Amino acid sequence: xxxxxxxxxxxxxxxGDGVTISCRASQSVGTYLNWYQQRPGRxxxxxxxxxxxxxxxxxxxxxxxxxxxxxxxxxxxxxxxDFATYYCQQSYSTPxxxxxxxxxxxx
Amino acid sequence: QxxxxxxxxxxxxxxxxxxxxxxVSGGSISSHYWSWIRxxxxxxxxxxxxxxxxxxxxxxxxxxxxVTISTDTSKNHFSLKLTSVTGAxxxxxxxxxxxxxxxxxxxxxxxxxxLVTVSS
Numbered sequence: 312x313x314x315x316x317x318x319x320x321x322x323x324x325x326x327g328d329g330v331t332i333s334c335r336a337s338q339s340v341g342t343y344l345n346w347y348q349q350r351p352g353r354x355x356x357x358x359x360x361x362x363x364x365x366x367x368x369x370x371x372x373x374x375x376x377x378x379x380x381x382x383x384x385x386x387x388x389x390x391x392x393d394f395a396t397y398y399c400q401q402s403y404s405t406p407x408x409x410x411x412x413x414x415x416x417x418x
Numbered sequence: 419q420x421x422x423x424x425x426x427x428x429x430x431x432x433x434x435x436x437x438x439x440x441x442v443s444g445g446s447i448s449s450h451y452w453s454w455i456r457x458x459x460x461x462x463x464x465x466x467x468x469x470x471x472x473x474x475x476x477x478x479x480x481x482x483x484x485v486t487i488s489t490d491t492s493k494n495h496f497s498l499k500l501t502s503v504t505g506a507x508x509x510x511x512x513x514x515x516x517x518x519x520x521x522x523x524x525x526x527x528x529x530x531x532x533l534v535t536v537s538s
Contacts (some may be wrong), residue, residue, distance in 0.1 A: 312479075345524040354512055354528040355463065361522040398463060402523045406478040407453075407465040 313337050313401050317410035323418040328389050332413045334382040334399035343403035346375055346384045349412075350395045358397075359384065389415070420445040422513050422529035430507075430536050436500040440513030440529055447471055447494050451516035453525060454487060454498045456509040464509075468516050469496055503536045510534075 314337035324330050334344065342362035347355035357366045359375035362382060372387040386393055394417050399410040426438035440452070454466040467477035469487040477485045481500070489496040500507060510533050514525040 343522045345522070347525075354531050355525075356528070357524055357526040360517075360524040360526075361519075364521070366526065400463075400525070405465075405476050406480070409463040409465070411462045 312406055313340060313404060313408055315399055315401055315408050315410040317397075317399060317413050319413060320411065321414040321416060323416045324389050325418045326389055326391060328418075330386045330389055330415060332384040332397055332399075332415075334377075334384070334410050336380045336382075336401055336403075339379045340401040340403035342378050343401055344375075344377065344382050345400045345402060347398045347400065348393075348395050349398065350392075355398060386415075420515060420527055422515070422527060424511060424513050424529045424532040426532060426534070428533060428535060430503055430534060431538050432504055432536055433502055436498070436503050436507060436534055436536075438498045438511055438513075438532065438534070439495050440497070441493075441495040442515075443494070447489060447491055447496060451518055451523075452487075452489070452496045453514050453516045455512045455514060455525065455528075457512070457531075458506075458509045466498065466500075466511075505536050508534065508536045
């Protein structure tokens with residue numbers, strides 16, 4: 312199985328701050344890397360697919376980058392609705408695996 | 419716009435079989451891959467497996483001996499069966515469309531999820 316490791320596990324930030332979340336794969340996944348946002352009590356929602364493609368309807372303040380084993384999710388200016396948990400997920404091979412999540416909390 | 423809705427018992431006894439259904443609306447179940455994903459309370463996400471309407475399946479090896487995913491195209495839904503459940507199977511269970519494109523594949527959309535508790 313490909314292991315996905317996110318860092319940090321949690322972070323505190325203020326509205327308007329820029330935030331970066333990292334995701335590392337235990338082996339190369341090319342650009343078969345997706346990012347999801349999960350608000351409390353809600354199902355995950357797709358933010359970024361194929362490492363850097365923004366899902367329709369997702370605000371432009373979200374962006375993704377990387378390839379191979381190292382990936383980054385960036386939120387350029389945090390908004391109140393962005394306080395949530397973020398997961399990366401590799402779709403390069405089965406079993407499809409997720410990172411452990413990064414919780415973004417209000418400072 | 420495709421929407422998914424999970425349904426099934428919220429409580430299952432240990433050693434019994436967990437059975438859930440995902441009803442798809444706003445689109446056909448045909449010509450797509452469909453996955454089940456679960457999330458134990460307070461924990462991360464685990465992919466259970468997928469079904470392709472053409473008949474192929476792919477399961478997480480960690481659950482493969484206990485899992486069956488199947489579909490009923492006439493009713494536009496697909497189902498999950500997990501046998502011999504224990505407390506470790508307590509989780510919110512999500513169904514999702516597995517979008518497969520030349521550039522990759524991803525889960526979108528997701529159902530709202532249903533909590534299944536394993537307890538006597």
